[in-house]
Amino acid sequence: MPEIILKNVTKMYGKSAAVDHLNLNIPDHSFITLLGPSGCGKTTTLRMIAGLETPTSGEISIGGQVVFSSEQGIDVPPEKRNVGFLFQNYALWPHMTVFENIAFGLENLKWPKDKIQERAALLMKMLKITEYGERYPAELSGGQQQRVAIARTLATGPKTLFMDEPLSNLDAKLRMEMRTELKRLHMETDSTFVYVTHDQLEAMTLSTRICLIKEGLLQQYAPPLTVYNEPANTFVADFIGSPNINLLPVKIQSVAGSKAVLELNGNTLQFSSAQLLTLQPGQAAILGIRPENVILDPNGELTAQIYSTLPSGMETVVRLKLDGMNITEVVFGSVDFKVNEEVHIKVKSDKNLLFADDKEGKVLAQGSIY
């Protein structure tokens, strides 16, 4: 069964590395997302696994078979890797009908005609496109084209399915629906999915593990909730979660065992962790607080002003000004606030983070604030 292993995979374009010494282990049956801002090398990674792009160095194996190795000089062509690929723009062939598009792969495998009919009919039924069999792609809506593309990819029964931002051309509502369908599909087809997206919400909701990449370098590879709660660095913390995490510059005033005193723009905060802290007094750091952990409390010691509110019915995103700093908080429920009103705030949860104040921004500690 297909387990995909990448060892030290590097792809150079001229002198710049699109993917830099990437090590990845994609277990069977998993749903992995390659997540990152555009141009970070996630699509290149996916295309290298599929065989559409040749890595500069490294080794890739699928299901125990080495499909690429720069050392051994192996490069199995894409058609022999038995993988399915769903393109961002669907890449449906405009001169073929829906049925012909779906049947194409099976014809290449020399299936008998009646078997092709049967298989195509089954897939069209599964993806609810039976009535469009004789139409051309140009006559379908975006969502329908998407389904045809999925049916075409699934037709030959690949054990691994690669998807390159398959939902980015759909409108918001359809995207939501297709997410549900994709998750169902993953369960029903019992195959391994590798999914490329720049949408952190998609990655959070769909995958069993997120692989977050920045400028060709792996940042974190962990289940979604771990990435959310225990980000490896400020980049990961900032990239995951909407609205974004609050990243505030602080100064360590004093450290005692697992407790520390932080100074935030003149305000003093107590930080308490479950572990011993390795911080130095006088050290600068970044304090990361998720917006849902900032709460309005009349007893709160911090005083802030309401800058703007974005109520959506289920929750309200409130932007606060605290001594010239911006702080975002999420208030659950149907509530709204007056702009410029003065409020007291407090920080709850023991999942607040301290990051190093440098380029890498590695996480230093996790704890509660009071």
Added chain:
Amino acid sequence: MNLTQRLKLFLRKPHNVILVVLFAVLMVLTFLPLISIIMDTFTVHTSEVMRIRGTHAGDFTLYHWRKVLADGENSMSIFYKPLLNTIAISLATCAIGISVGGAFAWLITRTNLKFKALLSALFVIPYIMPAWTLGLAWLNFFRNSLVGGVPGLFTVLTGITTPNWFAYGFFPISVVQGLHYAPFAYILIGGILKNMDANLEEAAQLLHATRWQILQRITLPMVKPAILSTFLLAFSSSMSAFAVPAFLGMPVRYQVLTTQMYRTLQGLNPGYGYLMALILILIGVSIMLINQKVLDNRKAYTTITGKSSNVALFNLRGLKTPLSYCLVVALLCVTIVPLLTFAIESFIVEPGNYSLSNFSTVFWTGEGAVDIANGEPGILRNRSVYNGLYNSVILSLVCAFFAGTIGILAGYAIARKKGTWLSEAVNHLTFFPYLLPSMAMGAIYLSVFAVPHGPIPALYGTFAVLALIGTVKYLPFATKSGINAMLQLGGQIEEAALIMGVGWWKRMTRIIIPIQKTSFLSGYLLPYISCMRELSLFILLISPSTAVLTTMLFQYNEKGWNQYANAINLLIVVVVLLSNYIINKLTGASIDKGIG
């Protein structure tokens, strides 16, 4: 609101005024002349009075129709045989053009060939040069002495006498025209291959298709529209081509419709010529209609944006280096070598003798001797050549200015009122001259402007009629780039200025034209270059004082003054290539970028 008020409101918008004016003018210049030419096919012309007994000039007659279409052997040789020749040549031209251009496009876009930039630049040169350039070069190389005259370079160098089928007629005409349109096929097919989403082929590859299957089932169907457009253009252009069949067909009396038209219109049977012109027009129009029927809109490209990556190039392996060099040599043979032969031919005194003692600059700088070409002075001292060059340049500038400017205005107005009846009508009218074979259009203007019409004097033999026909003929190119530029720009850019109260003139000159400068410039460039190398459009309409370089070339060639013809041809090619190069460097517009 009453009618006057509505009319006033309608005409307050500049684009409406443009459309109305264009509609009226183009009706007069393109559509009504058609009626005139139809009448001409039923009329006894002055030169025909002797032939058609008992008639006077201007009488109604069915003589032309009967003689051309239904007079047994006679019709066969006047009309049916040239028609069959025309169709055979056009089909062969298309086959050669599309296969050579398509194969080259595939090599450039899909393989790891060497020197791609150089090859691509060389390949489009035959399209920039006048079509007959290769034809004359063919003659310089391969002419034989079987039909009189002196043998060409090939025979002199190898001692082999070329057979007639190889030197003249169907074969060389098709090859030369095929090579002329191959770059067009390359530009169109290559454009699609280059812009075609690589994912389409990758998707097929992942679904276990072999390279051959991908080419056959994905790539070729995708370029089918480009192949069809190339076919359409090459077929209708070679059907109306005159110079190449005239140069290469005349020595063996190989006639096509255009050469027959020229003969009859210049000779004693203009009625025949008008009828043939009419038939050429009908064929042209029906090809266009068939083309529209064939193109299936259901299979239109879905333009969903996505990142399209570079397709994996086909590895030519051991073939790579030899093939690359072979192509460079072959392309030099059809681009630089012809020019060399023109130069050589123009320097030798006694044709066919390539020994060094026979070289002389007499045909360039000689004062004119009685024993050479009736005392015609060398072309650099020849007033009629300077006159022709001057006429050519001025005519090209005038046609380019009017066609380009009208093209911008027409493009603007058509795009603004897109979908309305008037806009569609003007769009079709500006496109109509494209369907008229040049020679037939010349015939039409000859028929219409030979006599005065109300306030318009008889324009035959004047510079004005050349400027007029040139402008109308090249309007389709200019309008097309105008429409494309405007559609690409969209209406909002102009509306933003409109809302701020900026007047129309300022909107055009300060906003629209500066933004789409390059497109509009190519709308001027195409008519300029086309006009510079045009022969068949003008050949029926020139008089000695309005002769242009191309018609002089034709006349020198007809008289058998080989050296003069070669020298003038060299002059034309140099002027055309130089103009294209300068304009390309200055503005980025180039003839090989925007034609179609």
